[in-house]
Amino acid sequence: MPEQRSSQWYEGTDRNAYIHRAWMRRGLPANAFDGRPHIAIANTASDLTPCNSHFNEVAESVKHGISEAGGVPLNLPVVSLGETQVRPTAMLWRNMAAMAIEEMLRANPIDGVVLLGGCDKTIPALLMAAASVDLPAVVLPGGPMLTGTFRGVALGCGTDVWRLSEEVRAGALSQAQFLKSESSMIRSRGHCNTMGTASTMAVVAEALGMVLPGLAGTPAPDSRLLEGAHDTGRLVVEMVAAQRLPSSLLSRGSFLNAIVALAAVGGSTNAVVHLLAIAGRCGIELSQDDFDSTGSDVPLLVDLQPAGRFLMEDFHRAGGLHAVLREVRDLLDPTALTVTGRPLVSYLDEAEIFDREVIRLRAEPLQPHAGIAVLYGNLAPNGAVIKPAAASDHLLQHRGRAMVFDSVEDMHARLDDPDLDVDADSVLVLRGCGPKGYPGMPEVANLPIPTKLLKLGVRDMVRICDGRMSGTAYGTVVLHVSPEAAAGGPLSLISTGDIVVLDVPGRRIDVEVDAAELGRREPAAASTAAYANPTRGWERLYVDTVQQADTGADLDFLLGSSGSKVSRESH
Numbered sequence: 001m002p003e004q005r006s007s008q009w010y011e012g013t014d015r016n017a018y019i020h021r022a023w024m025r026r027g028l029p030a031n032a033f034d035g036r037p038h039i040a041i042a043n044t045a046s047d048l049t050p051c052n053s054h055f056n057e058v059a060e061s062v063k064h065g066i067s068e069a070g071g072v073p074l075n076l077p078v079v080s081l082g083e084t085q086v087r088p089t090a091m092l093w094r095n096m097a098a099m100a101i102e103e104m105l106r107a108n109p110i111d112g113v114v115l116l117g118g119c120d121k122t123i124p125a126l127l128m129a130a131a132s133v134d135l136p137a138v139v140l141p142g143g144p145m146l147t148g149t150f151r152g153v154a155l156g157c158g159t160d161v162w163r164l165s166e167e168v169r170a171g172a173l174s175q176a177q178f179l180k181s182e183s184s185m186i187r188s189r190g191h192c193n194t195m196g197t198a199s200t201m202a203v204v205a206e207a208l209g210m211v212l213p214g215l216a217g218t219p220a221p222d223s224r225l226l227e228g229a230h231d232t233g234r235l236v237v238e239m240v241a242a243q244r245l246p247s248s249l250l251s252r253g254s255f256l257n258a259i260v261a262l263a264a265v266g267g268s269t270n271a272v273v274h275l276l277a278i279a280g281r282c283g284i285e286l287s288q289d290d291f292d293s294t295g296s297d298v299p300l301l302v303d304l305q306p307a308g309r310f311l312m313e314d315f316h317r318a319g320g321l322h323a324v325l326r327e328v329r330d331l332l333d334p335t336a337l338t339v340t341g342r343p344l345v346s347y348l349d350e351a352e353i354f355d356r357e358v359i360r361l362r363a364e365p366l367q368p369h370a371g372i373a374v375l376y377g378n379l380a381p382n383g384a385v386i387k388p389a390a391a392s393d394h395l396l397q398h399r400g401r402a403m404v405f406d407s408v409e410d411m412h413a414r415l416d417d418p419d420l421d422v423d424a425d426s427v428l429v430l431r432g433c434g435p436k437g438y439p440g441m442p443e444v445a446n447l448p449i450p451t452k453l454l455k456l457g458v459r460d461m462v463r464i465c466d467g468r469m470s471g472t473a474y475g476t477v478v479l480h481v482s483p484e485a486a487a488g489g490p491l492s493l494i495s496t497g498d499i500v501v502l503d504v505p506g507r508r509i510d511v512e513v514d515a516a517e518l519g520r521r522e523p524a525a526a527s528t529a530a531y532a533n534p535t536r537g538w539e540r541l542y543v544d545t546v547q548q549a550d551t552g553a554d555l556d557f558l559l560g561s562s563g564s565k566v567s568r569e570s571h
Contacts, residue, residue, distance in 0.1 A: 004240070005135070005564065006038040009109035016571050020109065032072045037111040037240040039066045039233070040076040042101060042129075044122040049082035051119040051191035051198060052142055054220055061226040062114050062140065065233020071240070073233065076113075078104060081121040083198075091468065092440030094121040094128075094277075095546070095555050096538050101129035106564055110135065112240040114232055115210075118142030118190070118220075120197040120471070123205055124274035128554070130210075131246050131281035132561045136239035138339045139210045140232045141202035143220035144312035145190035150181040156194040156305035157185050158472025162446070169416075170454035190220025193311045195304040197471030200267035201274060203321050207261035208254050208278075209338035210246070213347040217320045219313055235339060244341055247561070250282050253333030256294050257344060260331045263298035263371030264324050265315075266307040266389045268471025269479060272372060273441075276552030280559045288374050288383050288480075288550050292507070295371030300389050301327055301360045306474040307389040308366060310358045318358035322351035327362040375478060377510035378518070379464070379490050379500070382482040382550045384509055391476040392460045396504040398476075400425040400462060402511070404496045406524055407432045408444050416451040424458045427500040431491045431524070433467030434484025435546040435553045439539055445469040445479035462502050464509070466491055466549075478502065478509055480549040485523070487548060492523035 009020040010033040021033055032038075041062050045055035063073035079097035081090040105113055112135055115126035123139060130137035148155045164181060167173035191198035199217065206216035212235055215228040238244075255275060262271050272291055279286035301324050304310050310318075325332065326348040334345045353359045360366055370389045376382075388396060403422045405411035411430055414420060422428070428447055435441045445465035449458055463477045466484035483489030490511070494500075499512040511518075534540040545555040 004035060004037050004111045006109040006111050007035065016569050019571055028072065037071045037237055038074060038109055039071045039236050039240070040074050040105065040108065040110040040113045041116055042076050042078045042105070042113050042126055043116045044078060044080040044118070044126070046080035046082065048085050049080040049119050049122070050084065052080060052117070052122065054189040055116050055142055058140070058142060058226065058229045059116060061229035062116070062233040065230040066237060069234040069237035071237040074110065076104065076108070079125070081119065081125070083120045088438060089440040089442035090121045091442065091553070092539070092542060094125050095542065095558060097121065097125035098128035099558060101125060102132045105129060105133045105135060106562070106566060112136035112236045114236050115139045116142065118198055120201065120270065123201040124277065127205065127210065127278045128281045131250065131278055132558070133564050134245050134247050134561055135564050136236060136244055137210070137246055138212065138232055138236050138239065139205045140229055141205065141211060141216050143190050143218050143222065143225050144193045144199055145186060146188040146219055146221060147193055147311045147313045148184045148187035150184040154311060155181065155185050156311055156472070157192045158196050158470055159194045159306040159474065161185070162473055166449065166454060166459070169448065169451050188221045192472055193313060194306055194472045195266055195268070195302065195312070197268040197270040199312050200262065200265070200271050200471055203261055203265055203267065204258045204271050204275065206321055207258040207325070207344070209249050209336055209344055211339070213338055213340065213344070214320070214322060217312060217316045219316060239339060242341065244339065246282070249337045249339065250284065251336055252284050252286065253336040255279055255284060255286050256290065257332050257336050259291055259294045260298050260328055261321065261325060263295035264300065264328050265302045265321070266300050266304060266370060269372060269385055269387050270468055270471050272385055272480065273468070273549055273553050277554040280552050280554050281561060283560055288385065291372040292374040296373060297369055298328060298331060298371050299362060299365035300367040300370035301362070301365055303358055303360065303366055306472055314355070314358045318355035319351060319353045322348055323353045323359050326351040373504050373507060375504070375507050375509040377508045378515070379494065379509045379511050380481045381490065382548065384478050384481040386478050386504060388504060390474040395460060395462050395476040396502070398462050398502045400427045400500060402427050402429050402494055402496055402498045402500050404429045404431070404494055411447055415448060418452050420450055420452065422450050422453065424453060424461065426461065428461055428463045429491070429494060429500070430463070430465040430467070431485035433465055434486055435548065436543050437466065437484055437486030439534065439543050441468050441549065441553055443468050443470040443473070446473040446475050446477045464500065482548045482550040484548065488523065490518060493518050493521045
């Protein structure tokens with residue numbers, strides 16, 4: 001075993017080494033400091049992150065694996081972000097969590113780390129941190145919840161919240177029945193059971209090569225998750241011995257493999273901003289256009305909500321990620337490595353589809369071309385994205401009058417007005433929701449259908465926003481419009497009544513207003529200033545330094561890696 005990084009703290013007879021050892025002797029024996037690797041479990045467990053509330057049990061299995069392999073396991077609670085709980089949006093703190101985790105990994109006497117995440121922003125933040133500090137690291141996804149049912153029908157958490165709430169607004173479901181479904185929605189521990197952002201990021205992390213192969217998608221209550229946690233603990237000790245670092249594993253090919261996986265499983269558009277941010281920390285060239293050029297011709301093979309019918313428990317039962325990737329093996333980079341040191345493709349030979357309704361054969365896809373489409377035009381000079389698999393076919397080419405809302409509050413105040421001047425062909429535009437403008441880029445882009453149209457049977461409309469959409473959501477939604485309105489983007493110039501043209505096959509999103517007229521218009525004041533107008537704290541730092549969605553919405557000074565070295569002693 002090579003000399004450990006932790007020995008810089010513990011080795012020697014001087015006062016500083018004494019202090020470092022003595023204070024850790026509350027539980028650690030003397031032989032814990034004999035050169036064994038010290039492994040942190042970066043644990044995002046929190047009662048306020050409900051999807052991660054079972055992680056302390058999972059961490060115990062990791063500890064057993066680390067100890068069995070000769071390492072010293074150390075629980076390290078880190079910033080945790082509950083997607084359903086924190087206001088104004090968890091995305092506001094993704095970069096803060098990544099920065100805090102990075103600094104704690106660097107500052108402490110550890111040789112490797114298990115990244116224990118699940119809820120939407122935790123895996124991205126953990127990976128961003130690990131890439132920047134570059135210690136041996138492996139992701140352990142916490143797993144999706146089991147399928148709940150309501151009135152005999154399976155519930156997709158998140159997706160069916162949107163669906164059922166719209167049914168209430170349409171008068172097709174009573175408020176009492178809606179509230180009754182609440183106790184059925186979340187059946188067990190674990191994150192969302194749809195192919196939302198949490199499931200997507202677990203799958204994407206494995207496709208990147210950063211998860212023990214075959215583990216992503218294992219349901220949270222499944223005993224095989226604890227088995228995988230134990231094996232992950234053993235693996236990280238091996239990774240330290242081999243000095244298998246994120247910088248030696250993550251390549252451009254790894255990210256392109258992740259994009260192929262994202263398309264094939266019908267994953268969340270949120271993966272775009274997260275993968276771009278992780279690549280930025282790795283110093284790997286990746287752009288939003290790669291999601292279109294690499295992913296748009298990949299077939300959609302997984303029939304999961306929100307783009308399909310089934311849920312994550314079915315996906316795992318049907319063969320999981322490896323069964324999907326085997327069908328598109330020819331599209332994968334065969335040289336991209338995993339945390340085991342072996343290529344990702346080397347794990348696909350024995351993969352098998354056990355339910356061809358849930359996971360389709362390459363020759364029988366749900367859609368022949370899936371992935372994320374990137375649109376450009378005079379409304380989005382730096383791009384916008386749309387998920388065709390979650391959209392309505394008849395709206396992918398559309399022309400209609402804009403109905404513009406300057407903020408979420410403006411939208412809520414007017415959306416249900418029976419005199420709102422909209423029809424089924426209208427294009428709903430919501431601005432002031434980008435990284436700077438909210439601040440934090442919330443999941444509001446799939447704004448509700450106006451009540452007057454719901455009552456007429458309308459269930460989808462073209463919607464445009466500089467914010468994000470929940471991975472559990474669906475609809476013909478153009479989102480991540482860049483530059484955002486608050487950064488002076490053209491979205492701040494559009495007016496109600498302007499004609500908007502969406503052409504997904506042509507990759508265009510435009511407003512039929514000539515450049516001269518747009519140049520004469522003044523930006524709408526309500527959409528160009530950060531809503532909170534922060535004067536201190538994290539929000540001020542965030543608004544001053546956050547980049548736009550097209551590059552991952554990271555902070556400008558956090559790009560790249562600082563490594564694991566700490567130059568000075570603490571005493």
